[in-house]
Amino acid sequence: MKKLKAELVAVGTEILLGQIDNSHARYLSTDLAAIGVPVYFHSSVGDNLDRVVATIALAMSRSDIVIVTGGLGPTGDDLTRDAVAKALGLPLTYDEEAFTTFVKPYFDRIGRVAKPIQQSQARRVGTATFLPNLRGTAPGQYLVHQEKHIFLLPGPPLEMRPMYLEQVRPVLMALLGETMITSRVLRFFGIGEADAEHQLADLLRDQTNPTIAPLAGEGEILFRITAKAKDEDSANALIDPVSREILSRIGQFFYGYEQDSIASVALNTLVKAGKTVSFAESCTGGLATSMLVDFPGASRTLKGSVVAYADEVKAAMIDVSEDELAQYGAVSEQVAKSMAIGTRARFGTDYAVSITGIAGPDGGTEQKPVGLVYFAIADATDCHVFYRLFAGDRAQIRLRSAKVALHALFQRVNENRG
Amino acid sequence: MKKLKAELVAVGTEILLGQIDNSHARYLSTDLAAIGVPVYFHSSVGDNLDRVVATIALAMSRSDIVIVTGGLGPTGDDLTRDAVAKALGLPLTYDEEAFTTFVKPYFDRIGRVAKPIQQSQARRVGTATFLPNLRGTAPGQYLVHQEKHIFLLPGPPLEMRPMYLEQVRPVLMALLGETMITSRVLRFFGIGEADAEHQLADLLRDQTNPTIAPLAGEGEILFRITAKAKDEDSANALIDPVSREILSRIGQFFYGYEQDSIASVALNTLVKAGKTVSFAESCTGGLATSMLVDFPGASRTLKGSVVAYADEVKAAMIDVSEDELAQYGAVSEQVAKSMAIGTRARFGTDYAVSITGIAGPDGGTEQKPVGLVYFAIADATDCHVFYRLFAGDRAQIRLRSAKVALHALFQRVNENRG
Numbered sequence: 001m002k003k004l005k006a007e008l009v010a011v012g013t014e015i016l017l018g019q020i021d022n023s024h025a026r027y028l029s030t031d032l033a034a035i036g037v038p039v040y041f042h043s044s045v046g047d048n049l050d051r052v053v054a055t056i057a058l059a060m061s062r063s064d065i066v067i068v069t070g071g072l073g074p075t076g077d078d079l080t081r082d083a084v085a086k087a088l089g090l091p092l093t094y095d096e097e098a099f100t101t102f103v104k105p106y107f108d109r110i111g112r113v114a115k116p117i118q119q120s121q122a123r124r125v126g127t128a129t130f131l132p133n134l135r136g137t138a139p140g141q142y143l144v145h146q147e148k149h150i151f152l153l154p155g156p157p158l159e160m161r162p163m164y165l166e167q168v169r170p171v172l173m174a175l176l177g178e179t180m181i182t183s184r185v186l187r188f189f190g191i192g193e194a195d196a197e198h199q200l201a202d203l204l205r206d207q208t209n210p211t212i213a214p215l216a217g218e219g220e221i222l223f224r225i226t227a228k229a230k231d232e233d234s235a236n237a238l239i240d241p242v243s244r245e246i247l248s249r250i251g252q253f254f255y256g257y258e259q260d261s262i263a264s265v266a267l268n269t270l271v272k273a274g275k276t277v278s279f280a281e282s283c284t285g286g287l288a289t290s291m292l293v294d295f296p297g298a299s300r301t302l303k304g305s306v307v308a309y310a311d312e313v314k315a316a317m318i319d320v321s322e323d324e325l326a327q328y329g330a331v332s333e334q335v336a337k338s339m340a341i342g343t344r345a346r347f348g349t350d351y352a353v354s355i356t357g358i359a360g361p362d363g364g365t366e367q368k369p370v371g372l373v374y375f376a377i378a379d380a381t382d383c384h385v386f387y388r389l390f391a392g393d394r395a396q397i398r399l400r401s402a403k404v405a406l407h408a409l410f411q412r413v414n415e416n417r418g
Numbered sequence: 419m420k421k422l423k424a425e426l427v428a429v430g431t432e433i434l435l436g437q438i439d440n441s442h443a444r445y446l447s448t449d450l451a452a453i454g455v456p457v458y459f460h461s462s463v464g465d466n467l468d469r470v471v472a473t474i475a476l477a478m479s480r481s482d483i484v485i486v487t488g489g490l491g492p493t494g495d496d497l498t499r500d501a502v503a504k505a506l507g508l509p510l511t512y513d514e515e516a517f518t519t520f521v522k523p524y525f526d527r528i529g530r531v532a533k534p535i536q537q538s539q540a541r542r543v544g545t546a547t548f549l550p551n552l553r554g555t556a557p558g559q560y561l562v563h564q565e566k567h568i569f570l571l572p573g574p575p576l577e578m579r580p581m582y583l584e585q586v587r588p589v590l591m592a593l594l595g596e597t598m599i600t601s602r603v604l605r606f607f608g609i610g611e612a613d614a615e616h617q618l619a620d621l622l623r624d625q626t627n628p629t630i631a632p633l634a635g636e637g638e639i640l641f642r643i644t645a646k647a648k649d650e651d652s653a654n655a656l657i658d659p660v661s662r663e664i665l666s667r668i669g670q671f672f673y674g675y676e677q678d679s680i681a682s683v684a685l686n687t688l689v690k691a692g693k694t695v696s697f698a699e700s701c702t703g704g705l706a707t708s709m710l711v712d713f714p715g716a717s718r719t720l721k722g723s724v725v726a727y728a729d730e731v732k733a734a735m736i737d738v739s740e741d742e743l744a745q746y747g748a749v750s751e752q753v754a755k756s757m758a759i760g761t762r763a764r765f766g767t768d769y770a771v772s773i774t775g776i777a778g779p780d781g782g783t784e785q786k787p788v789g790l791v792y793f794a795i796a797d798a799t800d801c802h803v804f805y806r807l808f809a810g811d812r813a814q815i816r817l818r819s820a821k822v823a824l825h826a827l828f829q830r831v832n833e834n835r836g
Contacts, residue, residue: 015460017451018447018449025439040464041434042460043461287704294812310721313722347731359711
């Protein structure tokens with residue numbers, strides 16, 4: 001397998017002014033790392049011909065693959081084609097056929113007439129191949145020059161990403177001598193990032209095909225397994241044993257694949273089980289319910305919720321006794337339990353989930369510090385109560401609490417299904 | 419005023435692998451643009467000595483100010499000090515006093531003992547000045563070399579940002595011949611980005627001190643006015659007339675300053691008025707309530723909410739009549755009104771807000787398309803009902819709906835206060 005060094009160049013004054021992020025750098029780097037192309041440099045440069053020329057020339061002098069994003073629009077500020085031609089000493093030629101094939105059809109589709117200025121988008125750098133753009137007016141270009149490969153891609157992410165995936169990555173795979181790349185994402189909750197990476201340290205270090213990349217955020221961790229092979233079956237045959245090995249080590253924290261979220265797996269499990277749910281939320285203030293409602297199928301299982309922020313609401317709306325509130329306090333095992341049982345009865349659902357805690361920054365005591373949150377899950381036979389003590393600020397405590405509640409619900413419904 | 423060209427260099431293989439964003443580029447560029455320092459290049463480079471040396475040498479050859487972030491840790495991967503010394507042909511010398519002054523105190527504060535490896539963080543590039551770091555172990559360094567200015571800052575944003583604001587920006591301001599920079603942010607809701615920028619086009623184009631920078635996101639738009647002057651009063655004297663001019667043109671959409679959000683101004687207005695509130699949410703599923711609970715003072719005004727997702731919940735928990743639901747449907751002016759009035763009665767609050775709509779992707783009809791959302795705000799004397807038709811996907815429709823509800827509440831409470 002050949003070793004090809006890549007470099008990314010983003011063109012656009014709005015990046016240099018801080019008006020937008022150069023989000024392409026991370027997107028492309030992640031994928032290039034997954035397919036085994038090391039990236040050595042990222043650069044961003046404004047819409048200035050001399051500076052873009054210098055940046056392209058430097059990139060082509062030191063890297064095998066240069067991916068340039070942005071600056072392919074039709075206006076005078078869009079300098080990428082001119083700069084690449086100048087940097088490589090190549091002509092830039094208007095190509096009527098390219099205009100008809102790659103620029104005009106987009107205008108036909110949206111029912112407009114291409115303006116003369118749009119012809120600049122059909123100017124070809126040397127003998128470059130045009131890359132069709134179904135989502136915008138700027139076709140990309142791909143050129144091999146002195147055994148270096150340069151790709152010019154449009155700046156808008158919704159145009160750049162599919163063009164990269166559909167038209168650039170296959171070329172890179174062919175250069176690498178591979179034909180197929182397949183990824184699988186495994187998602188975990190309830191295990192720390194450091195702990196997970198420690199338990200998988202040898203795999204993370206030694207695996208080259210497939211590669212394993214960890215990504216962590218807000219209490220969750222995911223591992224992306226990426227294989228290169230001649231076809232999808234062969235790629236999956238490489239991924240399967242690695243996936244099994246990871247699950248054999250930290251499988252008790254596994255909850256889903258790919259785009260799953262804790263809310264979506266909780267929702268799907270409830271729908272599959274044909275069960276309904278309601279919530280009583282205090283410190284989370286409706287966040288757990290809202291995370292479930294993010295998904296279109298929510299109406300098939302969610303009846304509703306009470307945000308019982310004030311104690312009087314806990315009493316009036318979901319039948320928590322005032323004695324219990326006075327004796328144990330709103331943040332207690334007893335009140336969490338009564339909230340879940342009262343809510344289940346009021347809403348007439350199969351399950352009810354309660355969350356009551358201290359999100360801070362005020363309201364903590366020595367016995368009940370900020371971050372202490374009680375949870376209860378009531379079903380037809382039982383009411384399971386537990387607590388967590390979270391670190392972090394108010395927003396983190398609330399988000400983690402909502403996730404823990406939904407995850408516990410997911411597990412409980414699964415257990416009941418056997 | 420001198421014109422100084424700046425360039426940003428980020429060091430760290432994790433950026434090149436796509437594991438993290440180079441978020442410093444945008445943060446620093448935004449602020450440098452605001453104080454009038456043009457940024458011509460961003461580069462990211464991995465933890466490889468030769469490549470970092472080449473990148474630093476190039477940056478110092480073409481820019482007046484070079485800000486390098488990352489690579490100041492104590493390990494062998496932390497190459498920035500070595501690379502800068504090598505690129506500039508300067509010695510790198512361990513400084514015992516710097517260790518005692520800038521590295522050791524951090525360990526004292528967190529009750530640990532600095533390891534020998536930490537001494538590498540007290541190695542000085544040439545005659546650089548150390549920049550104290552109260553939030554981590556890596557002090558920064560600042561060096562003037564052949565009339566160029568180079569700053570070495572730590573990679574973690576929570577260390578880099580305050581070091582930049584407190585120790586780098588004042589130096590840059592002095593170089594520019596200014597002593598003070600002041601910003602004011604004005605926030606607007608209910609006006610489109612294009613419309614707002616059109617109404618302020620001449621100001622956005624012509625203003626140089628203060629500058630006006632627009633930022634838009636999810637239905638909101640803000641303008642940051644930034645002035646340079648010899649002191650804060652003089653800066654405010656520059657900002658005041660521009661702020662007044664902006665408000666004279668689009669003031670009816672203004673809702674707050676700086677870190678305000680629609681939820682925080684709604685909350686503060688309720689607290690100031692000494693009024694309580696409750697919500698009945700359908701398609702938003704608790705999101706509006708949750709946005710209010712994000713702020714610590716929520717318990718002073720919010721009693722609670724009902725997420726009335728199923729129709730039977732609208733009837734049982736907040737007294738919407740089943741006839742009304744059958745006759746007009748859940749997404750209707752009549753039901754929105756009954757939800758608000760029923761919720762206000764049940765919770766015994768001064769205000770109640772209802773939201774009922776079709777968030778999609780399914781459930782729309784010709785008469786009631788996806789994106790149609792009814793709102794009602796009930797108070798002691800009246801119940802105000804209105805609707806919006808939103809574009810966007812389910813998540814956007816829900817978020818916009820929650821913001822519109824909180825904004826309408828904010829306006830209603832303000833009107834009632836006179």
